Amino acid sequence: MVARLGAAAALLLIVVSGARAENLDAGKSGARLFADSCASCHRSARGLAKGRFRLTLYLFLQQHYTSSSDAASALSTYLQSVDTPAGAPARKTSARRSLSRGETRPPRPPLPVRGH
Ligand code: HEC
Known part of the structure; x- marks a missing residue:
């Protein structure tokens, strides 16, 4: 009796998990x-799109990662939406920083012009 119940429960579990696996990615944002499916390797979605066209991204994702075109489409839209904009302010270069740090010395006066 108990064994039968266990078998029935196991069967139910298989059926339920099978049904869930069928449309695992359906309707996901x-x-x-x-x-x-991506965060395990890519810690952040930001910067992955790298300013690529949505179509390029879509084809890349479909080819490399997702078999479903719906998922590839949703992902390419998402990656583009979080991509760092091309016109984002660049980080200050170290050259610029050392320049402002090197300004401790007073500027040299111009060479005196000797009149004739
Ligand atoms: C098993 C690890 C792994 C998983 C999971 C993974 N990726 Fe990648 N992905 C990589 C590696 C490795 C590269 C190559 C990195 C490179 O060339 O700098 C890459 C490259 C990319 C690139 C191109 C980046 C570039 O710099 O040109 C995109 C876009 C991308 N992945 C998106 C995704 C998306 C979306 C998913 C989820 C569907 C995903 N990845 C899942 C490992 C993974």
């Missing part, structure tokens, strides 16, 4: 898809 890009952010959700990324968190589920």
Whole structure:
């Protein structure tokens, strides 16, 4: 009796998990898809799109990662939305920083012009 119940429960579990696996990615948002299948390797979605066209991104994702075009589409939209904008302010270069730090010496006066 108990064994039968266990077998029935196991069967139910298989059926339920099978049904869930069928449409695992259906209806998920890009952010959700990324968190589920990409975040293990890519810690952040930011900067992955690298200013690529959405179509380029879409083809790349479909070819390399997702078999479903819906998921690839959602992901490419998401990656683009979190991509760092091209016109983002660049980090200050070290050259610039050392320049402002080197300004401790007073500027040299210009050479005196000797009149004739
Ligand atoms: C098993 C680890 C792994 C998983 C999971 C993974 N990626 Fe990648 N991905 C990589 C590696 C490695 C590269 C190559 C990195 C490089 O060339 O700098 C890469 C490259 C990329 C690139 C191109 C980046 C570039 O600099 O040109 C994109 C876009 C990308 N992945 C998106 C995704 C998306 C979206 C997912 C989820 C569907 C995903 N990745 C899942 C490992 C992974």
